[in-house]
Amino acid sequence: MTEKIGILGGTFDPPHIVHLIIANEVYAQLGLEKIIFLPNKIPPHKKESGFVEADERVHMLKLATASNPHFEVDTRELSREGKSYTFDTMLEMTQESPEQSFYFIIGGDMVEYLPKWYRIEELLELVTFVGVNRPTYSLNSEYPVLDVTVPEMDISSSLIREKCQKKSPIDYYVPEKVADYIKEHHFYES
Numbered sequence: 576m577t578e579k580i581g582i583l584g585g586t587f588d589p590p591h592i593v594h595l596i597i598a599n600e601v602y603a604q605l606g607l608e609k610i611i612f613l614p615n616k617i618p619p620h621k622k623e624s625g626f627v628e629a630d631e632r633v634h635m636l637k638l639a640t641a642s643n644p645h646f647e648v649d650t651r652e653l654s655r656e657g658k659s660y661t662f663d664t665m666l667e668m669t670q671e672s673p674e675q676s677f678y679f680i681i682g683g684d685m686v687e688y689l690p691k692w693y694r695i696e697e698l699l700e701l702v703t704f705v706g707v708n709r710p711t712y713s714l715n716s717e718y719p720v721l722d723v724t725v726p727e728m729d730i731s732s733s734l735i736r737e738k739c740q741k742k743s744p745i746d747y748y749v750p751e752k753v754a755d756y757i758k759e760h761h762f763y764e765s
Contacts, residue, residue, distance in 0.1 A: 578675045581610040581705070582668075584652075584661065586732065588626050589757060590639040591749045593730045595646075597707050600725045601680050602645055605705070609645045610680075612636055615652045615659045627762050629653045638752040662694040665701040677702045678721070683712025686720055739763035 583598050590612075598610040614632055627635075633650055640646035651667070652659040665677060679702040681689075686706045689695060699718060706720040710729055714722050730748055738745050740763060745754050757763065 578608045578672075579605065579678060580672075580675045581605070581607045581678045581680055582613055582665075582702070583610055583680045584613040584615055586626070586632065587612065587614050587636045587639075588632050588732050589735055589749055589753055589762070590632075590636045591730055591732060591735055591753075592747070593728050595639060595643075595750070596728070597680065597682075597725050598646060599643070601678070601705055601707065601723050604723050605678060605721070607645075607678065608675075609647055612640060612646065612648045613652060613664065614648070614650060616655075627760075631760070631762070635753050635756055638756060639750045641752075660693045662692075662698045662701070665698060669701050678705045679703070680705045680707060680723075681720075682707055683709040683714055686714050686716050687712060689716055689718050689720075736763040740765070 581598065581601050583594065585594065587594065598612070601607065602610050614629070614636055616629065633648060633653070636648050640648060652664055661679065665679070668677060681704060683706060692698060695718070704718065704720045705723055706714040707723050707725045708714060708727060710727055714720060735745050735748050739757065745757065749757070
């Protein structure tokens with residue numbers, strides 16, 4: 576029997592409650608075995624924007640997902656040289672686990688961008704795309720995308736970074752342990 580595995584990629588800088596809600600909704604609505612969070616590298620031109628190092632993002636992601644036994648973190652894209660293409664990662668994962676079928680979760684903004692994805696036609700043979708609604712974006716696509724409706728919340732990592740810069744509270748935007756870790760290390764303050 577094929578295991579159904581969800582994949583949620585992103586920079587997770589920082590991980591926040593909407594990431595967790597999306598993962599949980601897709602997990603429940605599609606009857607998946609688990610969700611794998613796949614942190615990716617940050618492009619070099621964004622380093623100056625106050626983003627934290629990859630190992631710190633992974634630590635925060637592990638803090639955020641630790642309480643859910645159906646959530647895992649996979650760091651393979653962080654150790655790969657060069658650009659991390661979804662096609663390369665999913666080819667690797669499908670070869671490692673041919674008994675699993677992968678559901679790659681993307682927001683409405685990425686659904687619109689699918690025609691520009693690297694090796695999109697081949698990627699469609701490796702994964703089923705799952706589109707989750709985001710404010711102001713459509714889930715309509717020329718490509719097959721499963722729609723999963725999640726509660727709409729206008730919370731983003733950039734909003735949390737802005738709040739940290741202004742020294743505004745981020746409680747409840749991120750899990751408590753993540754908020755404590757951000758405060759302890761003064762992330763995103765400048």
